[in-house]
Amino acid sequence: MNHxxxxxxxDQMRALAEAAxxxxxxxxxxxxxxxxxxxxxxxRSVERVNDxxxxxxxxxxxxxxGDPNVKLPEVMVxxxxxxxxxxxxxQVRNKLxxxxxxxxxxxx
Numbered sequence: 001m002n003h004x005x006x007x008x009x010x011d012q013m014r015a016l017a018e019a020a021x022x023x024x025x026x027x028x029x030x031x032x033x034x035x036x037x038x039x040x041x042x043x044r045s046v047e048r049v050n051d052x053x054x055x056x057x058x059x060x061x062x063x064x065x066g067d068p069n070v071k072l073p074e075v076m077v078x079x080x081x082x083x084x085x086x087x088x089x090x091q092v093r094n095k096l097x098x099x100x101x102x103x104x105x106x107x108x
Contacts, residue, residue, distance in 0.1 A: 015041055045092070049085045056082040 036044075056078040063070045 042092070045089055049082070049089050052078075052082040052085050 056075070059070055059075045059078050063072060063075045
């Protein structure tokens with residue numbers, strides 16, 4: 001069974017929030033690679049949510065078709081993980097839209 005670490009998801013969400021709101025005090029010295037940008041972090045998060053949803057859907061289909069190797073509790077946990085991940089990414093998106101609207105209204 002595919003296992004999601006909730007702490008890993010929270011770390012990703014914090015990294016997204018940090019990338020969205022924080023500005024580095026000093027640019028990275030030349031020769032040192034910077035970490036992934038906000039766009040890359042967001043892209044990875046969306047891909048991860050998609051993977052979770054695909055896995056949960058496949059498990060649900062396997063259970064519905066009578067696969068003896070797939071247990072109902074595993075299916076329910078996978079579906080809940082996919083749902084929570086989707087909700088988290090949706091909340092990040094909503095915050096980004098709100099921030100964009102605020103910036104656009106303040107520049108008028």
